[in-house]
Each structure stands twice: as C-alpha cells, then as structure tokens.
Amino acid sequence: MRAGRKTVMGKLKFAIYWGAACGGCDVAVVDTHEKLLDIAAAADILFWPVAMDFKYHDVEEMADKNIDVCLFSGAVRNSENEHIAKLLRAKSKVMVAFGACAQLGGIPGLANEKRRQDILDFVYHGSPSTVSQKGIYPQEITSVPEGKLKLPKFYDAVMALDQAVEVDYYVPGCPPEPARILEVINAIVTGNLPPKGAVVGALDKALCDSCPRKREEKRVKAFYRPHEILFDPERCFLEQGLICLGPATRGGCSDPPRCIRSNMPCRGCYGPPPDITDQGAKMLSAVGSIIDSQDPEEIEKIIDGIADPLGTFYRFGLPASALRKKRFS
Amino acid sequence: MKTISIDPITRLEGHGKIEIFLNDQGNVENAYFQVPELRGFEVFCLGRPVEELPRIVPRICGV
Numbered sequence: 001m002r003a004g005r006k007t008v009m010g011k012l013k014f015a016i017y018w019g020a021a022c023g024g025c026d027v028a029v030v031d032t033h034e035k036l037l038d039i040a041a042a043a044d045i046l047f048w049p050v051a052m053d054f055k056y057h058d059v060e061e062m063a064d065k066n067i068d069v070c071l072f073s074g075a076v077r078n079s080e081n082e083h084i085a086k087l088l089r090a091k092s093k094v095m096v097a098f099g100a101c102a103q104l105g106g107i108p109g110l111a112n113e114k115r116r117q118d119i120l121d122f123v124y125h126g127s128p129s130t131v132s133q134k135g136i137y138p139q140e141i142t143s144v145p146e147g148k149l150k151l152p153k154f155y156d157a158v159m160a161l162d163q164a165v166e167v168d169y170y171v172p173g174c175p176p177e178p179a180r181i182l183e184v185i186n187a188i189v190t191g192n193l194p195p196k197g198a199v200v201g202a203l204d205k206a207l208c209d210s211c212p213r214k215r216e217e218k219r220v221k222a223f224y225r226p227h228e229i230l231f232d233p234e235r236c237f238l239e240q241g242l243i244c245l246g247p248a249t250r251g252g253c254s255d256p257p258r259c260i261r262s263n264m265p266c267r268g269c270y271g272p273p274p275d276i277t278d279q280g281a282k283m284l285s286a287v288g289s290i291i292d293s294q295d296p297e298e299i300e301k302i303i304d305g306i307a308d309p310l311g312t313f314y315r316f317g318l319p320a321s322a323l324r325k326k327r328f329s
Numbered sequence: 330m331k332t333i334s335i336d337p338i339t340r341l342e343g344h345g346k347i348e349i350f351l352n353d354q355g356n357v358e359n360a361y362f363q364v365p366e367l368r369g370f371e372v373f374c375l376g377r378p379v380e381e382l383p384r385i386v387p388r389i390c391g392v
Contacts, residue, residue: 022392080344
C-alpha cells in the first residue's frame with residue numbers, strides 16, 4: 001500500500017507542527033477556508049499546537065508510525081525543534097517539510113550569517129530596547145528555589161528539516177499557497193503521491209515561465225534599488241536592473257505569481273527550480289548572463305550595485321545551500 | 330516537590346511552557362512561564378537594505 005492512502009479502517013491521522021517558525025504555514029492551512037472542513041472529514045488531527053490542545057506527552061505516548069502524515073513547518077533552530085522533529089519522525093509514516101523554513105531553512109536561516117554568541121549578546125544585552133542591568137542570559141538549566149527549569153539549547157546554526165531527520169516530501173512556499181495545500185492533501189488522501197523525496201504543491205519549472213511581464217532579452221549596465229529608478233511595471237524586472245529571483249525559483253505559487261502581480265520582484269520563497277540544488281548560485285549565474293560588459297573592472301562595478309546579494313539570493317535558503325554555515329565575517 | 334508541566338502552551342502563536350511547582354500540601358508554591366524560542370531577527374536584519382525589511386519582518390509572526 002502506498003503511504004498515505006486512505007484505508008477502510010477509517011480516517012487518516014495528521015499532525016501539524018512548527019519548529020522555528022512564524023505560524024504563517026499554520027495560517028495557510030486555515031486559509032483553505034471552508035475546505036478545512038473537508039480536511040477534517042478526511043483526517044483526524046492528533047497534534048496541532050496553534051489550534052488544538054494536545055501536549056508533547058500525547059505524542060510521546062503514541063505507538064511508532066501512528067500518525068499517517070506530519071506536516072512540519074519551521075526550521076530546526078534549537079534542541080527542542082530537533083527533539084520534536086525526531087519524535088514526530090518516529091511517530092509518522094510520512095514526514096512532510098511544509099513551507100520554506102522546513103524545506104530550506106527559510107528566513108530564520110539568515111541567522112547562519114551571524115555567530116551564535118553575537119545573536120545572544122545583542123538580543124539579551126546590547127539592543128537599545130533591552131534592559132538587562134545584571135547581564136542575564138537564558139540558561140539551559142536554571143536553578144530556582146523550587147527546583148530546576150530547563151530551556152532548549154540554542155544551536156550555532158539553523159538547519160532545514162532534512163538536515164535533522166529523514167523527509168519524505170517537500171511543500172515549498174513562504175507560506176505554501178492554500179490552493180496548493182489542498183492539492184497536496186488531496187494527493188495524500190487519494191494515495192496519489194509521487195516518489196519519495198519529491199517537491200509537491202508546485203510546478204516543475206522556473207517562476208519566469210508563468211511571469212506575464214515582457215522580456216526583450218536586453219542586458220543591463222547597472223543594478224538598481226527600487227527607489228533609484230522609475231521602472232516599467234509591464235517589463236521584466238531583471239532586464240531593468242532590478243534583482244528578481246524568478247530564474248532561480250520554482251514556479252507554482254500562483255498564476256500569475258502574486259508578488260509579480262503586486263509589482264514586487266520575486267524573492268525566491270518557493271525554493272530552487274527542479275535539478276538546482278543551490279538557489280543563490282543559480283541566481284548568480286542568471287545575473288552573470290545579463291550583464292552587458294566584457295570588461296572585468298566594469299563588471300565588478302555593476303555587481304557592486306547589487307545590495308545585499310547574500311541576503312537576497314539566499315533569502316529563504318541559506319541553511320540548505322552549499323554555504324550552510326560559513327563564517328562570513 | 331511535585332511539578333506540573335504544561336508543554337507546549339497551545340492555541341497561541343509561538344512556543345511557550347509553564348512549570349508549576351506544588352508544595353507538600355498540594356498547593357501551588359510557584360509557577361514559571363518560559364519562552365523556549367529565539368530566532369534572532371534583531372540581529373540578522375541588521376545591515377539589510379531597508380526596502381527589503383517589509384518582506385523579512387512579517388515572518389516574525391504570521392498568525
């Protein structure tokens with residue numbers, strides 16, 4: 001039997017969890033609106049902290065593989081995220097990395113550019129809005145008169161879910177589009193899932209393929225930030241010198257893509273297109289191919305016009321990239 | 330001392346837990362609310378182009 005197929009024994013069992021996340025993926029599930037009732041008709045939800053009152057011990061007490069499908073959103077940032085990821089992996093037949101953070105590390109993964117201690121120092125001591133006269137930092141174990149309190153270990157690096165546990169499927173997006181979520185859940189319920197390891201709920205081509213903007217195959221002499229030029233809302237962003245991650249991003253978020261429709265260049269939340277492992281490297285190659293110069297000095301000057309290439313090309317995928325946790329400073 | 334752990338706190342955005350310590354009479358001696366999560370937006374937003382922040386900071390909380 002294929003994993004996830006609805007059996008005559010009854011409804012499927014789902015778990016929905018968040019690691020280092022914002023909850024936007026959970027809200028995207030709720031944003032299926034009245035179709036949420038169809039999900040509830042097809043599956044019992046055994047664990048979903050944002051919406052239902054089940055505790056970790058409820059999951060711990062389950063038999064292994066008791067859950068049919070776990071939708072895990074959020075990155076793995078601390079020892080609690082990792083512990084629960086491992087727990088849910090053991091209890092679930094199918095583990096889905098749900099959303100950009102679980103798939104690639106997501107926006108929290110931008111922290112991989114920083115040192116762990118620098119983050120702790122600024123947040124708990126240095127920031128102008130922090131009052132910490134005694135210089136108190138959170139401790140993994142704190143002794144209080146009544147006993148001990150425990151906090152998870154804050155890791156040196158953010159991980160995508162598959163860097164902590166085995167993942168069966170990936171649903172991209174920050175957050176995944178509700179219409180795509182329904183397609184994925186329908187595929188689960190009817191047992192029509194592709195081979196293990198596949199990206200589901202997206203297209204198998206680059207975002208540019210569904211972009212309605214005009215392309216003229218023009219090359220650029222400079223890159224701009226949006227306030228530096230008046231740009232044409234009908235033309236390709238990149239050909240006007242505005243960084244758009246369309247060539248390095250998987251299509252399928254919506255048609256036409258919602259950010260593009262709102263006159264905003266793509267930032268890559270649907271991850272790399274098929275057969276591309278490193279989204280930023282792909283973007284770098286796209287940028288290289290549109291620069292209108294053969295002179296190394298001029299090329300360098302043009303590239304210097306790109307504000308924050310690391311945080312833009314790897315906006316959603318630094319932990320899953322080849323860079324992962326390089327020392328940047 | 331007996332403890333009651335409420336872990337995780339549910340039906341809210343974010344991660345939290347509560348540790349309740351009971352004394353010998355079974356009354357609450359003390360209770361602690363803990364937030365076991367940190368992502369560090371305060372630090373990894375520094376130095377980024379200001380026009381990009383409206384696309385980064387919504388991911389602090391998406392609920």
